[in-house]
Amino acid sequence: MAKQALLQREIKRDKLVAKFAKKHAELKATSNDAKRSDEERQLARLELQKLPRNANPTRQRNRCAITGRPRGTFRQFGLARAKIRELAFAGDIPGITKASW
Secondary structure (H helix, E strand, O other), rough: OOHHHHHHHHHHHHHHHHHHHHHHHHHHHHOOOOOOOOOHHHHHHHHHHOOHHHHHHOOOOOOOOOOOOOOOEEEEOOHHHHHHHHHHHHHHOOOOOOOOO
């Protein structure tokens, strides 16, 4: 089980990303728009830098929904590899069986 402080930090990041998502997308689009003037693009980049660091979606980390483990997490299931194995062997994940040939 991951430390509770790390899980809470991740929840905090999720909230910040959701809060600033619209503004982040607008500024990003402005700074990447080649039709805009250089001054406008530069201002958009400066505004992006003023946003909180944790408002950037790249700072989010995929974690296991059960244990909170940050590594070895499969996007398809939202679980860590060890938990996928346990649940698959128990028959709790439909459509997954142990391979044999």
